Amino acid sequence: GENVEQHPSTLSVQEGDSAVIKCTYSDSASNYFPWYKQELGKRPQLIIDIRSNVGEKKDQRIAVTLNKTAKHFSLHITETQPEDSAVYFCAASPSGNTGKLIFGQGTTLQVKP
């Protein structure tokens, strides 16, 4: 069935370092890949997304890359800051037009000052 695997489950970096979170998906027809940031007790917030016709997208310190052949996409955060500390979820929208999102298991990112 549809599945999204996310690694690592936890990631600790020093302030200013880069962080990379990786996801793989099973449905090759998936066409939309958002990333959500969830702070403790808060709602998931969309931070960046990429569509299947694009290989890379950047928004200030955040970038996402997509490799459709390998069914793999990644989130890159550069110059990390303590306020980047949160749980990050990747998701994929499988084929069909219902908008359903399949989420990965989440990565807890800790940025140490």
Added chain:
Amino acid sequence: EPEVTQTPSHQVTQMGQEVILRCVPISNHLYFYWYRQILGQKVEFLVSFYNNEISEKSEIFDDQFSVERPDGSNFTLKIRSTKLEDSAMYFCASSELGSIREQYFGPGTRLTVT
């Protein structure tokens, strides 16, 4: 900036009772969703809703669950007879269109079944 809102923020109920979770999606959005997140786990899709009918539902969304858009603004999730394992955070989300459009999440309702 418009946001999805949900009420109540926390609901405690006894096993076997019915609960209704309420959501007000962003006003010009056409697709609505419910997701749940068991404590410490990933977000799981429950159901998508468009044009006053369910467009897709997951295996979790069994006969005990139902959704409704009773008026032009609210979107509700009903659980008819709650079980202990229904305890979770329930998120409503909405998007302008269903396909390849950003989904915006509400703050969630924490449901505790005792």
